[in-house]
Amino acid sequence: MSDLKISYFPELENVKKAAATLKGVAALTPLLPSLNYSRKFEAKILLKREDLQQVRSYKIRGAFNKISSLSQNDRDKGIVCASAGNHAQGVAFACAKLKIKGTIFMPAPTPGQKTEQVKMFGEDYVTIVLTGDTFDDAYKAAKTECDALGKIFVHPFDDEKIIEGQATVGLEIIEQAEEEIDYVFVPVGGGGLASGLSTIFHLLSPKTKVIGVEPEGAPSMSTSIFNKENTTLRLIEKFVDGAAVQRVGDRNFAICKEYLHKMVTVPEGKVCQTILDLYNKDAIVVEPAGALTLSVLDQFADEIKGKNIVCIVSGSNNDITRTAEIKERALLYQGLKHYFIIRFPQRAGALREFLNEILGPNDDITFFEYKKKTSREDGPAVVGIEIQDSASLEPLIARMKSRKFFGEYLNDKPDLFEFLI
Structure with missing residues (x-):
C-alpha cells in the first residue's frame, strides 16, 4: 500500500497552545527517579509517570x-x-x-x-x-x-491535534529535567506519542536520542521504517493491547522515520516480567504498554551506563483478571515454566516414580491433565512443570527420556501448545 504524501510536522507554537488548552485538564505528571532501575543499569533512570493521569494514561x-x-x-x-x-x-x-x-x-x-x-x-x-x-x-x-x-x-493517533496534544509530554520532560537527557524511551502503538515527543526533542533537545519501543508481536512501526513505507501487518499478537496495531498512522510514520533515533521490539514475556517487577518492587501498577520502555533497557545496558535516561510509563489500565496470564507469560519467557506430553506406563506406581525419580527437589507440577487409561502400554498426560532455574530443564528432559516418560516438549510447538494448554 503506497503512503499518502504527508508534509505535516508539529510546530512548537501549536504544541504550546495544546499545553495551554490542557492546563487544568491533564495533570502535570511527575518525572521521578527509579532507585531500582538506576542501580541495576548504573544510570540515572527517570520515569515520566503518565500512568498517574486522571484517566491513567497520556491519551x-x-x-x-x-x-x-x-x-x-x-x-x-x-x-x-x-x-x-x-x-x-x-x-x-x-x-x-x-x-x-x-x-x-x-x-x-x-x-x-x-x-x-x-x-x-x-x-x-x-x-x-x-x-x-x-x-x-x-x-x-x-x-x-x-x-x-x-x-x-477522533482518530487515536493519525491526527494533527492528537499529535500536538501528546507532544506536551515532551515539553514537560524538558521543563522538569534538571540535566540534559541523553535517551528517551517511548512506547509505540499507532505512533501518536512517539511522533509528537520526538518532534519536541528534535526542536528543543536535538542531542537526545529518542528510542521507540514496540511489542515483538506487533512491530508495525519497526516494519514500516525498515520497508521505508507505511506497511500493514497481516497478523499481530494482541496481548499488549495499548500498542498493538496492524498499521501505524501515515502522519506518525512520516514524523517517526525522520525523528526517531531507533525502533526496537520487546518480547511480550519480558513485558510481563516487568509488570510483575514494578508491582512487587516499586508498588507501581502498569498495563502491558506501560511496561514497554523499562522492558527494553536490558538491550541498551552498555550504551546507557552513566547516562540520563527517561522512560515513559504510559498507562496503568491493567485488568486484574489478567494477572494469571501475565505471570504465566513471564515464567515462560524466563524459561521457568515448561509443558510436556508425558507418556505414563499403564501400571501402578508410575506417577509415584515420576514424582520421586524424574522431578527435581524444587520442581513443581502446576498443570496436569490425564484423559483415561488405554489398552496401550503407556498413556499420555499434559503436564506443566515450574522449575527454579532454567538450567534445570535439560537434565529434567534427560531423566524423562532415560526412563521412557518423555513424549513431546510443547513450549516450542506454538500451535500444539495453544490447542492443549
Missing part, C-alpha cells in the same frame, strides 16, 4: 486537545472514535467535560476494566460498541458509522 492529552478544537457545528453532530481502551477513556472524559455526545468503538476482547472506566468517565455522554477482534476492526466499524451519519471521527 487524555491528545483526545481533549482534538475535541476542544471542534467547531460548535461539529460538536452538535457528535463524535466517534475507535480505541483499544486508553484513547477511549480520554475521549469519554472530554465528551463529559465538554458535554458532547460520543460513540466509542472498542475491540470485543478489550479488558472489562477498560470498558468500565470508559463508562465512568463518559457518564451519559458516550455509547460503547464492542466489535471485532482488534483495534483495526473497531476502526473500520467506527469509520462506517461516521460516513453514514456525518459525525466527526
Whole structure:
C-alpha cells in the first residue's frame, strides 16, 4: 500500500497552545527517579509517570486537545472514535467535560476494566460498541458509522491535534529535567506519542536520542521504517493491547522515520516480567504498554551506563483478571515454566516414580491433565512443570527420556501448545 504524501510536522507554537488548552485538564505528571532501575543499569533512570493521569494514561492529552478544537457545528453532530481502551477513556472524559455526545468503538476482547472506566468517565455522554477482534476492526466499524451519519471521527493517533496534544509530554520532560537527557524511551502503538515527543526533542533537545519501543508481536512501526513505507501487518499478537496495531498512522510514520533515533521490539514475556517487577518492587501498577520502555533497557545496558535516561510509563489500565496470564507469560519467557506430553506406563506406581525419580527437589507440577487409561502400554498426560532455574530443564528432559516418560516438549510447538494448554 503506497503512503499518502504527508508534509505535516508539529510546530512548537501549536504544541504550546495544546499545553495551554490542557492546563487544568491533564495533570502535570511527575518525572521521578527509579532507585531500582538506576542501580541495576548504573544510570540515572527517570520515569515520566503518565500512568498517574486522571484517566491513567497520556491519551487524555491528545483526545481533549482534538475535541476542544471542534467547531460548535461539529460538536452538535457528535463524535466517534475507535480505541483499544486508553484513547477511549480520554475521549469519554472530554465528551463529559465538554458535554458532547460520543460513540466509542472498542475491540470485543478489550479488558472489562477498560470498558468500565470508559463508562465512568463518559457518564451519559458516550455509547460503547464492542466489535471485532482488534483495534483495526473497531476502526473500520467506527469509520462506517461516521460516513453514514456525518459525525466527526477522533482518530487515536493519525491526527494533527492528537499529535500536538501528546507532544506536551515532551515539553514537560524538558521543563522538569534538571540535566540534559541523553535517551528517551517511548512506547509505540499507532505512533501518536512517539511522533509528537520526538518532534519536541528534535526542536528543543536535538542531542537526545529518542528510542521507540514496540511489542515483538506487533512491530508495525519497526516494519514500516525498515520497508521505508507505511506497511500493514497481516497478523499481530494482541496481548499488549495499548500498542498493538496492524498499521501505524501515515502522519506518525512520516514524523517517526525522520525523528526517531531507533525502533526496537520487546518480547511480550519480558513485558510481563516487568509488570510483575514494578508491582512487587516499586508498588507501581502498569498495563502491558506501560511496561514497554523499562522492558527494553536490558538491550541498551552498555550504551546507557552513566547516562540520563527517561522512560515513559504510559498507562496503568491493567485488568486484574489478567494477572494469571501475565505471570504465566513471564515464567515462560524466563524459561521457568515448561509443558510436556508425558507418556505414563499403564501400571501402578508410575506417577509415584515420576514424582520421586524424574522431578527435581524444587520442581513443581502446576498443570496436569490425564484423559483415561488405554489398552496401550503407556498413556499420555499434559503436564506443566515450574522449575527454579532454567538450567534445570535439560537434565529434567534427560531423566524423562532415560526412563521412557518423555513424549513431546510443547513450549516450542506454538500451535500444539495453544490447542492443549
